[in-house]
Amino acid sequence: MDTMTENDYLIAWGLYAFAALGCLLVWMRMTRWMWRWLRQPLRLVMVVLLFSPTIIDPVKEKFAPAIAITALDLLFKVGNNAWRAISDLFMYGMIALGIYLIFVFIRFPIERAANARKEQAAAARAADPDDDQPFGGAGDDRYGRPPVPSSPQRSRVEPRL
16 A cells, blocks of 8 residues: 555655755756856756656656655665666756757857947947937937037927926
8 A cells, every 4th residue: 555646646746846946946046146158057957957857667657856766776775776867867967968058059149249239339329429319419408418508499498297
């Protein structure tokens, strides 16, 4: 009577997924301050560690978290699933790293082009500072410019809304 029913199995996986998601959110909070090229691979490693399953019963097709199986087998020296779990962790890690590198190689030229466009726009703004006024100089201080002292526009009275 010590076997898990299908419902118990799904409840256990649901609880583990909820706890692993919480751990992942804490890890993302802890790595928030890091340089992006270090932060993202560390987060990827944590995702692989937390969410990689390994098979524990091939007959019933039962899976368990690979990190938990590895820890339990190494700590208590029970079962022989540690090497299978470690190989599954390594396999999922290599797959995730490959997908991440493809993502980086696609993202890198796009970011370089966007940064070049930003630099060109900043250089154009710096070269012509008066070009940012779409309707010309109004000479009124409400637009952030100093008023022109001898302007005929200063005699105009506008109602307040």
